[in-house]
Amino acid sequence: MFYGIGVGVGNPGKVTMEAIDTLNMLDVLYVPTAKKEEKFSVAHEIVKDYLNTNTEIKSRHFPMNYDTDELQCAWKSIADEIMLDVQGGKKVGFVTIGDPMIYSTYIYLLRLLRNNIEITTIPGITSFLDIASKNNFPLVEGEDPLLILPATMGTERLRRYITNETSVVIMKVYKNFNEVVQLLIDEKLENCSIVVSNSSKNEEVVFRDIKNVNKDDISYFTTILINRKWEIK
């Protein structure tokens, strides 16, 4: 059996009992590293205290760029390795930050493996859920829709989605940060938005006044929560 395990964001407290029980009985755990030759993995760091000492750890580089050939080649080779382990009778896990079904590279693995081996996926706390609770900032109520938008879709597309909506989450805000802030000001959303950078890490920063955030103050992973029905104190 192959287990795709969502470990939540940033710290061990966000891991669920189901994830802990699964981590504890694995023969092999694949951990993704962001850079070649690097052994450090954020996901591994989060779960290391929950692991069985007999579990074999396999660090593997998962490319995060958009070079499709390199990407597909790397994923195919990792999927093949996982498949061999599973077919050899091992219980094999893979850890993924946040939730496996929301903007996760785990979906590549799932696509490659699902016709060949049995797969159990375990959900995790996503960054926007974590940020909302940590800041006592409700996301959505009643009959309103909740829109989860990656800022990478571009500012003009973002604008079309946001106009007139009550509840919006904007993820991966960095490249077009200044344009996104201007868009929120244009839409009169500055009193019902918060910006969080590096959620749940030591370097976490929360801004409740979006007009006073500089691009230098935020990191690559920045999230904005908007709720027109929730005025910031």
Added chain:
Amino acid sequence: MFYGIGVGVGNPGKVTMEAIDTLNMLDVLYVPTAKKEEKFSVAHEIVKDYLNTNTEIKSRHFPMNYDTDELQCAWKSIADEIMLDVQGGKKVGFVTIGDPMIYSTYIYLLRLLRNNIEITTIPGITSFLDIASKNNFPLVEGEDPLLILPATMGTERLRRYITNETSVVIMKVYKNFNEVVQLLIDEKLENCSIVVSNSSKNEEVVFRDIKNVNKDDISYFTTILINRKWEIK
């Protein structure tokens, strides 16, 4: 301190370590019951094994209807009671199914209490995250938005949101179930949608062919996941 604790959906495995540690040190835990005079609470059932034996349990009726006067009156009286407990130096918890910041009645409490007492909110696994993982059904990838829509917004409004979107979650589908199914067929979404009723409960049912679901087969809490980029096997 007051703790609003998201306990995830349906079973104890979805509870996070942070929620368990918090539950374990409470003096008082408020548990919501759906009906007057009833003691049974789904949220309480999920967490009961994680509680300290010294914790006092207070079952309180939280109206789920739309009678605004009755609703506001009930919430106000519960908020006052919580405030008294906290001001008396107690560590007070409140458990909520799924995540506290997504369509949760906890938001009423937060609004009433946030100017008066200190509040810590703990996120939980929502039903749509749980259903997606359990069915190996990815929700969203890359630059696509994810739309979370309550079916209670009405079928025509739903249609306007859904047209041309890749990734959509429709929650609380029951009253207009047949209309929603017809809408998905009109939008040619029948091969990339799954319907789940009673997620995580014993009575859970999953339908991968939406054309073959009768309204009699589903319960009040039914969720539909749609991803045009993920063909159902």
